[in-house]
Amino acid sequence: MKSTFSASLAVLSAASSALAVTSSFCPDNGNVCFRWGIPEASASAGSGSFYFQIKAPTSTQWAGLGTGSQMAGSNMFIIYQDGNGNVTLSPRRGVGEVMPQYTKRSGLELLDGSGIKDNQMIANIRCNNCVDLSLKGTSSWIAAWKNGNSLDSTSMEERISEHDTHADFSVDFSKATMSSDSNPFTGSNENTNSNSGSSSGGAVTQNGSGSPSKTVLRAHGIIMSIVFIAGYPLGAILMPMLGKWLIHAGWQVVMLLLMWAGFGLGYVYARDGGYWGKQAHTRMGTAVCALMTLQPVLGYMHHRYFASHRKRGVVSHVHVWFGRALIIIGIVNGGLGLQLANSSTAYIIAYSVIAGIAAILYLAAAFIGERRRNASRAKQISPQMSQEEAR
Numbered sequence: 001m002k003s004t005f006s007a008s009l010a011v012l013s014a015a016s017s018a019l020a021v022t023s024s025f026c027p028d029n030g031n032v033c034f035r036w037g038i039p040e041a042s043a044s045a046g047s048g049s050f051y052f053q054i055k056a057p058t059s060t061q062w063a064g065l066g067t068g069s070q071m072a073g074s075n076m077f078i079i080y081q082d083g084n085g086n087v088t089l090s091p092r093r094g095v096g097e098v099m100p101q102y103t104k105r106s107g108l109e110l111l112d113g114s115g116i117k118d119n120q121m122i123a124n125i126r127c128n129n130c131v132d133l134s135l136k137g138t139s140s141w142i143a144a145w146k147n148g149n150s151l152d153s154t155s156m157e158e159r160i161s162e163h164d165t166h167a168d169f170s171v172d173f174s175k176a177t178m179s180s181d182s183n184p185f186t187g188s189n190e191n192t193n194s195n196s197g198s199s200s201g202g203a204v205t206q207n208g209s210g211s212p213s214k215t216v217l218r219a220h221g222i223i224m225s226i227v228f229i230a231g232y233p234l235g236a237i238l239m240p241m242l243g244k245w246l247i248h249a250g251w252q253v254v255m256l257l258l259m260w261a262g263f264g265l266g267y268v269y270a271r272d273g274g275y276w277g278k279q280a281h282t283r284m285g286t287a288v289c290a291l292m293t294l295q296p297v298l299g300y301m302h303h304r305y306f307a308s309h310r311k312r313g314v315v316s317h318v319h320v321w322f323g324r325a326l327i328i329i330g331i332v333n334g335g336l337g338l339q340l341a342n343s344s345t346a347y348i349i350a351y352s353v354i355a356g357i358a359a360i361l362y363l364a365a366a367f368i369g370e371r372r373r374n375a376s377r378a379k380q381i382s383p384q385m386s387q388e389e390a391r
Contacts, residue, residue, distance in 0.1 A: 021184045022176045024055070025204040027167035032056040032063050032145045036203070038135050038173045039181040046136040049107075049128040050173075053185050054079050056121045061148035062160050063121065066094060067133055069140040069168055069207075072278065075131040076100050077108075078160065079123045083152030086115045087123050090156040091130070098340055102157040105130045113186045124185040135173050142168045162341075168207045175203035216269045217341060223262030224285075224337070225351065228330035229358045231255040236323065237365040245303055253296060263289045266337075281336040288330050295323050331355050 021037035035053040042048030054077065056063035064078035074094035082088045089110045092100035107128035114124050133139060144163035151158055178184055235251040238244070266285065270276040277283060298319040305313045334355070338348050 021051070021178055022171070022203040024053075025169070025206075027143060027169065027206055028165070030165070032060060032143070034065055034141075034143065034204075035185065036171055036173070036176045037178050037184040038176045040177055040179050041181065042135050043173060043177045046134050047129060048135065049126060049181055050133075050135055051111075051184055052077075052125050052127070054121075054123045054125070056145060058116060058119045058121060058150065059147055060121065061146045061151060063145035064092075064100075064143065064163075066100075066142045066144075067131055067139070068094075068142065070142065070272075071095075071100070074100075074142060075103075075105075075133075077123075077125060079121055080158065080160070081116065081121060081150040081152055082154045083150070084154075087121050088151075088154055088156060088158070089114075089123055089125065090158065099160060099162075111183045111185070113183065124183060126183070137174065138170050138172045140168065140170055142166060170205045170207065172203050172205075216265050220262050220265040220269060221334075221337060221341070223258060223265065224330075225334055225354075227255050227259045227262060228327060228334060229351075229355050231258065232323075232327050232330070233358050233362040236327070237362060237369075239369065241365060241369065249296070249299060249303075252299070256292065256296065259289060259292065279336075279340055281333060281340045284329065284333045284336065288326055288333060291322075292326050292330075295319065295326070298322065331359075 022035050024033040024035050026033040033053075033055045035055075037051040039049060039051075042050055052065065054063055054065055056079070058081065062078055062080040064076050066074035066076035068074045071094035076092040076094055078090045078092055078100070079087045080090070087110070089108070091103055091105040091108055093103040094100045107130040109126040109128070111124040111126055114122055116122075144166035146161055146164045148161070151160070232252065232255050235248060235255055238251060239248045242248075263285065266282070267276065270279075270282050277286075298315060302313075302316045302319040305315055334351065335348070338351060
């Protein structure tokens with residue numbers, strides 16, 4: 001009797017250990033959920049096979065889970081409907097805030113129980129050394145998903161649109177250890193109750209979600225577009241049209257301050273995304289903003305020179321052409337920013353059209369101002385400023 005009781009306890013203990021996967025973790029109390037299970041052998045060695053599950057409603061266009069705390073360098077696993085009652089598992093590599101690219105991975109399996117069930121996309125996944133990840137202690141993860149119509153694609157390289165929501169969290173693998181190296185998401189453990197929000201049975205802790213970052217990104221794009229497509233060119237047009245240096249200088253200083261506000265927002269977003277200084281857009285943007293800060297100094301030197309010599313000097317031409325070059329580079333860099341943000345074709349076309357119109361208006365104003373300057377060259381010049389300083 002005693003031996004039978006002991007044997008029963010041993011069986012129950014083993015069963016409990018075998019089912020020690022995490023409860024479903026659903027960021028922000030949503031309906032996109034994840035689970036993990038780590039075989040004891042893998043947990044002990046710190047590497048080897050591990051299991052995880054991605055579950056999302058069929059109203060979700062795609063859902064993904066990735067290693068690390070940021071998109072750059074993340075090993076991602078994205079699922080979407082294949083149009084045949086199953087799901088497509090697409091392993092991808094994150095390179096920043098752009099669409100992650102498909103990366104072939106060995107040791108990655110889509111297990112039994114995967115597919116479309118009760119209006120849910122379910123992917124039960126086994127990763128056998130498919131990524132470089134320590135299975136000891138706590139690991140950082142990110143997740144993202146987008147609502148929309150089904151992609152209905154079996155291609156692992158299918159193009160996906162930018163996510164609606166993302167979250168980052170930490171998983172304590174010591175609380176996801178199981179005794180057997182087999183699919184833990186089928187059978188009696190399949191319907192384990194889910195825990196939403198910031199924790200999942202103590203194994204998962206949510207750090208944050210993605211809504212604020214998208215707001216910051218949009219604000220950055222809007223401000224910088226206004227400054228470089230409209231603000232700076234309009235300020236430059238004021239000189240040949242009005243010939244009033246105080247109006248020109250005051251306007252451009254306001255644009256300079258607005259530019260640095262937009263730069264600050266861009267820095268925060270790029271820093272949080274983990275790709276600050278790693279992309280052409282961030283490097284070029286930093287250089288343009290830093291060099292544009294020299295323009296007020298050059299403009300003042302230009303004005304002082306003209307007030308003393310009644311003609312343009314070297315510093316005058318440097319101020320004029322340096323400013324024009326920076327405006328053009330800034331507009332081009334805005335296009336790189338749209339590409340980096342994986343913006344739609346409609347946004348890119350709209351940006352290009354508006355930038356083209358602004359360029360035409362600016363060139364027309366510069367031409368008119370040059371004609372006026374030549375016509376007034378022989379006239380008496382005001383000590384304050386005249387058309388001679390105009391662009």
